[in-house]
Amino acid sequence: MSEIEGEPRSPEGGDMPFRIGGWRVEPQLDEVSLDGEAVKLEPRAMRVLLALAREPGRLVTSEALLDQVWPNLTVTSNSLYQAVGDLRRVLGADKATQVFITTVSRRGYRLVAPVERAKEEQRRPAPGVARLGPRSVAILPFGAPNLPESHGFLAEVLLDDLIDEVSRHPAIVAIARGTMLTFAGRPVDPLLVARDLGVGFVVEGRLLLAAEELRVSLRLIDGNGGRQVVAEETAFALADWANSGRLTMARAARRLLLELAEGATRGPPVEGGRDLRAIEAAMRAWVELYCRPQTPESNERAWRWAEEALALDPDSAIGLNALAFCEWRAAQYGWRPQERAVLLTAALEHAQRAIDLAPRNPDPYYTLALATLLAGDLNRAEAALRHCIGLNASYAPAHALLGLVRTMQGFPQEAAALCARAFALSPYEPLRAIWHWIVAWAAIVLDEDETALAQAEQGIAANPHFPTCYVAGAIAARRLGKNALAAQYARALSASPTFGNLADIAENLPALHFAPLRSAYLADLAAAGLPDGGAADVTASG
Template sequence: MLDGFNALAAPADSPDAYAFGRFLLRVRERVLLEEGVSVELGSRALDVLLELLASGGQLLTKEALLDRVWPGVIVEENNLQVQISALRRALGPFRDWIATVPGRGYRFTAPVTIIAEPTTVTHAAYAAAEAPALSVLVLPFAGRGEGKAHQWFADALTDSITTDLARALPRGGAVAAQVTADTYRLHAADAREIGRSQRVRYVVEGSVLVVSDSVRVNLQLICADTGAHLWADRFDLPCTGDVLALQDVIVGRVVRSIAPRLINADADRAERAERERPGGGTAEDYTLLGWSAFCRGAPLREHLDLARAYFTRALARDAEHADALAGIGMLAVKAVVEGAPFDDAAARDAKLAEADEMFQRALKLAPGHYLALKGGLGLLRARGAFDDAIIAAKAMLARNPAEVFIHRELGLNLLHLGRAEEALDWFRRADAFGASEPMRWIWLQGEGRALLELGRDIEAVEALRLSIAGNPTFAATHALLAAALAMAGQDDAARAAITVFRRAEPDAALEYLAQPTPLLPAQGPLPGGRRVLEGLRRAEALSGA
């Protein structure tokens, strides 16, 4: 009550409203609307928001905000932090529009439209505001074929793609609700018109054709600013009797194709802005750049170093950016499970402790944070908690059955436990969902390991060669190929492959290579990797080393 009594009155010359993104702040009524729906917000938080919007994107120091929002009252600085946190919660995926300037204050980074006339304060006013950068609308898929069942199947695909795409995008990504997209079901609309009216930057459209025993999916990603087609694809799948399983495969392939392209497209925008104004990006900009570098199909050390630098910049602007925290954590895990072996067990443990801290911070800020939970699976594997990792992975898979990362983690943990047949099944499921995924080489390498353990050496050679085609820079895959070739009796090819590996890694121990995850200190012999190690030793002997 007292908080409301002390609320600041609107100056006589203040605007009637501010429009930003999907939000509209009616100044005199002191109401914040999100797409026409009132957002619950305390009066002090509204006062802070008004000051930020009126600043025109300029820095507002903490002292200035305290003086203006609590005039004539001495209050602790944490009162301001509480109101900033409340505002960020209200903004949801757009919380980074309130940027923290460390040690100084805050500034509002989103484009703001000032509305002076009461008659213009309508839903259309904030519709005209600039669309969020990473925003997309999935148009209803067209069902091709005879009968209503084909359109029902297409509608089910559209719903699932919308849901899973929203989960796959980083924080700040916005996927229009399906009820909004359904308005375009009965009349064609130009992508640019959709972008203007729905404030989205990208539009996804597609069709599904079911003919006897096969399904064909066509897909386009369109820039709503220009109407240009950024990417298109077509793929065919066998039509099995399990409709839900078929739907999962289609949805998985579509989402895994679109999400990284959306991230890269927006990262390109952020990169251009960074070149024009170095150091002027937001926490969201730097996080997108970090994930773009992290998710490249064949990551080199410089890509991962660049990703860490971007995530660090994001955290310098917003220490509570959960996606950036999760990114730092995943890089730390990656350094252990895919990097060079650690000579010092303490250094390895410290790297994993850093990852654990980052994931816990992200989950505290955003309970159930998907990227932090995914990173936690790799952390469990790196610590040798294979059974726990399998349990956690299956729990996550119930939420997102098309997530190839989880299928891969299940396969790798099962390999460690000597369960190669089960592991092979999970790797092949990953490939069904992610056949066009840039990171495909990772589970193909796992598939090659599993086949080698099972004595299916020729099949292992094929899988490992495909993995190398996807990422020729990952030296360990050349060693595994050498092992498979040696076990298959192809001595000359094995000798050539192990030579390629040794040029890149002259000192790596074979025991280190035999496990999917670098051997843990004091872990002792593990069930998986015994036949791989035998093949590596044969290949090494062939080279005369």
């Protein structure tokens, strides 16, 4: 299964920005902005917005939207409902425009807000070269205009937490807290800060007390021109700052980390010595693996970058981990012609070597957990995940994967809380479809079929190419008596190279090997219409 090809287009047919009401829409960035404050949209939500904007004021049927936004894919109308709901929540911040999207009952949607071409805005000149590299960042002290004296220390504490979280990644360079505190209490130009410190990005933050709630807003600014890359805003109870404050900074750091890693790869490869080029290639592989939905195409791109990094530096821990991750994916999903055992052995070897070279980097422990889980060694997978979380308690994917491991160990009741922690730490995670599937699978084991179906549908909406969500959806729908929906998901599964029939699922889905009702789940899939693959009664083994 592959990611939808092609970039979204503006109403004029190109990639130029346009305006809807008070919002400026940037199709290439999946971003809308209001009064200078930018908000990232999910790619699917941007595609829905563009489809509606091409027909301003006119009805666009649900069927047409599904065909345009999810071509050649099997998704339910729930995916469209979620995308429209996301758009309404974001666009509703423009109070001057009362309504943006109206629903035409049982037919579709109309974009009723005015649409016009955006005027080109003059960009500020580039301030200089990022001497510390494209993935370097300076996090400015938080502005805190109305914090009470009793909590005045929070600006420094949260700054320290954020710098510490961002600094955990071995390829990110963050200016130390001592230097950044020299900017406290005075107005500064982010572009001048970037030029003076030689960084690629600058983070501005603000704390604002409203009643008993502390609102935190962050902006990541490109130091080469001043473009706002991402804006993040959240709030928590001031009385709970000790717990909620750290969680807020961990979540913000994860978002910043993904943007820093991805943003630095948008330009051409760097020039320089072998070490610098090896780091650049390894990080490009990292971005494909951690910042993109998992597909055969993104995996192949990551594989090529990892091999290039290791050709330049055989001891590149980031490159070794990336290669191990690629090998695990190929083994799990059949994306390479080699035997699964060969790929899995290589993944285990490369992940362990990455750990030996960089024992403080949590990434290879996560990769090792994935590989050992596929190998059926649950205890080793659990140990690797707990070590990963011990190194970085904010490592969101490790919390979610631990939920799957605990489900397979016979404790499915723990999965929802572990995945909730992952979602809290990284609500915009590109790989979150996997987390929805983990919650769905645990719910199936617990006979909570409504929850399982809802989570499977959310996973499909997040990444329609992730096959195991269709497995969970088909089982849950069948058990709920929604036979047509179960058959629809079974048809989508039949196109998967590794989960296209009962024999493939019985062999390739590790969670099924430890499921207490394995034969019953396979029987549900068979009843939904999934072919048996020529295997001898796979539903009878358990």
